[in-house]
Every structure is written in structure tokens, then in C-alpha cells.
Amino acid sequence: MSSSRRDTVAAWWQAGPFAAVLAFFFVAPLLLIFAVSFWPTSDYELVPGFTGQNYVSIFEGCSHLAEPCVTLKTYASTLGFSLMTWAATLVLGFAIAYFLAFHVRTPAMQTLLFVLCTIPFWTSNVIRMISWVPLLGRNGLVNQGLLGLGLVNEPVEWLLFSPFSVVLAFVHLNTMFMLVPIFNSMMRIDRSLLEAADDAGASGWQTLWNVVVPLSRTGIVIGSIFVITVVMGDFVTVGVMGGQQIASVGKVIQVQTSYLQFPLAAANAVVLLVAVLMIIAALTRMVDLRKEL
Template identity: 75%
Template sequence: MSAPSTPSLPAAAAPGRTLAAWWQALPLTTVFALFFLVPLALIVMVSFWDFNEYELLPGFTFKNYIAIFEGCSNTSDWCVTFKTYFSTFKFSFLVWLITLVVGFAVSYFLAFHVRSSSVQTLLFVLCTIPFWTSNVIRMIAWVPLLGRNGLVNQTLMGMGTIETPIEWLLFSDFSVVLAFVHLYTMFMIVPIFNSMMRIDRSLIEAASDSGATAWQTLWNVIVPLCRTGIIIGSIFVITIVMGDFVTIGVMGGQQIASIGKIIQVQTNYLQFPLAAANAVILLAIVLMIIWALTRMVDIRKEL
């Protein structure tokens, strides 16, 4: 009669494998801690410090957070902080909506209307050409086009369409949104295109065989299966636009406010604790937006 065999531990539970997994994660964990957690902790700490014209005063005070929302208790009119956040949310929403429509349309064309994989690759690379140059150069390129004496105004006046130059083409909300869409649409195209390429084409054929129209197939089959890509692209676009200050400064003619712009100005005037408090509030809002978006899908399936 043979002795009963002792059950062996699963491979994943073996001590050696567990220790090796920790060692493999250590470099990335160290980089994440040094370049993200430590700077973030310093920003939070400095946001509670006091300051004057000459130096920072380490301590613990809510003075900076109170100063940010000073005057916001008046219900008859919005304070500067609320107006600035509203402007930032407005740009984020408009850019998100436009990039979503454009990104979805481009991705749909590449995934379902271009049959050749080589042509798909070629067209996809063409979409990335704007990223071969600096963001600042791409923004400045709009100035000679949209300016008062720019190409657009000169062409419209030459055609007799307008008699005087259009003022709102440059240094306005329109130019800021246009520059944002130009700069960040690719962040929406890539994840949506990746999701569309994973869709089983037999599902689309089954929907067509069941009598579904093109719009019904798009809305009931393709869009739900692309939801993860849409959420990832939305996170990219919204988080970048929420913290951007260069695009708003250049294309808005330094006349349009945003939270990122306020933080930049406060940093230039050496008001580091006040800028840190604004950064903490902005980070908290962005994290809440990301949390709400990630509740809709399981992003780990896409990754």
C-alpha cells in the first residue's frame, strides 16, 4: 500500500517565484515612487506652508486653500476661481467632444473601409506626422493662417465674402479649441482604432444578416465594443487639456484664464504654496474624473 502523496504548492504560490516577482517589480516601483509619489507628497506638503515676498515659511496652515476660494461665498456672482474652473471645464468638454467625433470617424474609416493592412499602416503613419514637430511649432503655424492679416482673412476678403477681417479667428476661444483639437486628436484615434481592430468581423456580419441597418450596427455593436478605447482616449484628452497652459497662453493671446495658467503665473511670482494648493485641487478633480470614467469599463482588458 503506497503512502499518501503530499499535495504540492501551486507554482504561483512557490516562495521562490513570489520573491522573484517582487524583485522584478522593484525597479518600476522605485521609479514610480521617486518620480511620482515623492514629488506629489512634496507638493501636498508645500500647499500647507505660508510664504511672503522673500521666502517660504514651513508650517501647517489652510491659508492658501482659503485664499483660492476667497469671495466664492457670494451667491450673486461667481468668484474668480469658479469662473476659471468653468473656463477650463468648457475647453475640456469641447475638445473632448470634437476629438471624440473626429477620432471615431478616422478610426472607423481605417478599421472598416481600408482593406489592405499596408494601406492602413501608411494612413495611420500619416496621422502621426504632426507629432514629428514640436507642439509650440504646430501652434505658431496657426498664427499666419488665422491672424487679422492672415491667409484665411485675406482669402475671404479677396473673394468678397467679407469686407473686414474676422477678429475672433485668433486669440479667442475658437483658436484655443482649434489648437487643442489639432494637437490631441491623435490621443483619441489610437485607442479607438486599437479597439476597433479587435472587433470580430463576424459580429458585424451577423448584425447585417439579422436586418440591422448601418446605423444600428454602429450604435449597437461597434460603439459598445469600442467603449474601452473611447474611455482611454477620453482620459488622455481630458487630463492633458485640464492641465495645459502653453496652448491657452499662445493661442489665447495671454487673455484667457485656465487653472494651469493660474498655476504658471503663481509659480512665476514665486507664490509656490498658493500654486501647490491650486495644483492639489486640480489633481483631485482630475482624479475624480478618471475614477468616474474607469467605473464604466475594465481598462485592464484593453491593456
């Protein structure tokens, strides 16, 4: 056996276990969900079969252009949460990463500050969400402070169990997913490029926009993928911080599974997966991740 052939066989043996794990835990469940999405919907049992009625039910009424259907409204609400969370986490993540990468000089202090940023991840997501209730509630610290300062005459109702609280919780939970890849991209930037821009007379904002941002594009895209995909499928945050009053695609799927409507939930999951893959495809067109990474 030639050397190149032996190397090829060895590579396949090395990749085989990882491919098997990926196929069993990722590909097979997706195929199962896709198959179940075509089964007839039953109130009490799963009946194998083939029907497109589940997808028809999802988009029922969407042919009327005058009034958007429930599905489109739900997807618009979920996409709105994703975009607002993405914008907020991008600003926060980029600013913190820029400070850590270019203004903190010693690696030890960078490591210390980076670890401090991860402290919220040491607790459960539910605990972190619930921690906002004493702050934003009708009798919470924020309302008490506003009343004490005379800025409002009565408690502000929209601070909790509202779209505002949902987005706030999303930003709290997902900023690290944006910060980490951006910080990694910034640490790979050659500092001589910044010195060259400064020698050429570029201002700080010009250097930021024309040097740092383009070279951080890979991290921005990766962080955007993380944040948007997590928010699009989330249902716990929407349920807790929205007071069970705000709809999202993930919440709809969770309710359908709780009522044992698994084929309909599977169809919704397939539609959500296609929507998320379209968003990811649009983001990855901005940068060649395989080349950059």
C-alpha cells in the first residue's frame, strides 16, 4: 500500500468516530423530526403516516395579504427580538472586546477581566432571569428609585413582563456569545497595522472603522450566528420574562409538545430550522469562515 493511500485510510479511521457521533446525535434526530412532521396529528398517540396537513395548518390564512396570519406575526415577533438582541449584544460585545484587546496591556489583567465577564455564566439562565424581577417589578428597586426621585408619579408597568424585559434578558444571557469571537478576532490583529494607520494620520474613529472593524468581521459574523440562532429558538426567556403573554416560535413549539401535538411541533421546528439556516447562509456570505478560521 502506497504512503498516500495509507494516509487516506488513517484519516478516515480518525474521522470515523467523530462522524458517527455527529450522525447519531445530530443528523439522526433531525431526520426523525423531519419524518414526524409528515405524520398525521393525533391527540393521544403518534400514528406513522404521510400527510402535508401539518404544514398547511402552520400557514393557514397566510394567503391573505391584507392581514398577516398568526404564523407570520409570530415569526416577525421572534425575528424582532433576535434583531434587537443582536444589535445590543453587538454594541456591548464589540466595546468590551475592544477595551480588553487594545486598552488592557498585560495578558494577566486581560485574563482576569475576561473571567469577570464570564461570572454570570456560573449560574443557571433561569436564576439570572429571575434576578431581574426584584429590580424591574412594580414594587422593584427601579420603580422605587424613580418614585423616590419624583421622575414618575406611579410605577412603570412596562419594565417587567413586556418586550423590553424579554430583550433585556436576552442581552444579559447572550452578550458573551458575541464578545468571545470578536475578542478572539481582535487579538489576532497585527498591532503594526494600527501604528501604520496612526502614522498615516488616521483618527481613532477612522482606524476603528477602516482597520479594526473589517479585521474583526469574522468574529462579528460568528457571534451574530450564535446570538440569532439562540434567540430564534428560545422559549424559556420569552415565557419567564414575558409573563407567558408574548408569543415566539420556540414558545409555540413548546406549547404544542406539552399538548402532545408532536407532528405539528415537528413541522414548526422544520420551518424554524429552514428560517434559521437562511439567516446563517446570508451571514456566511459576508465572510468565508473556512478560510478565515
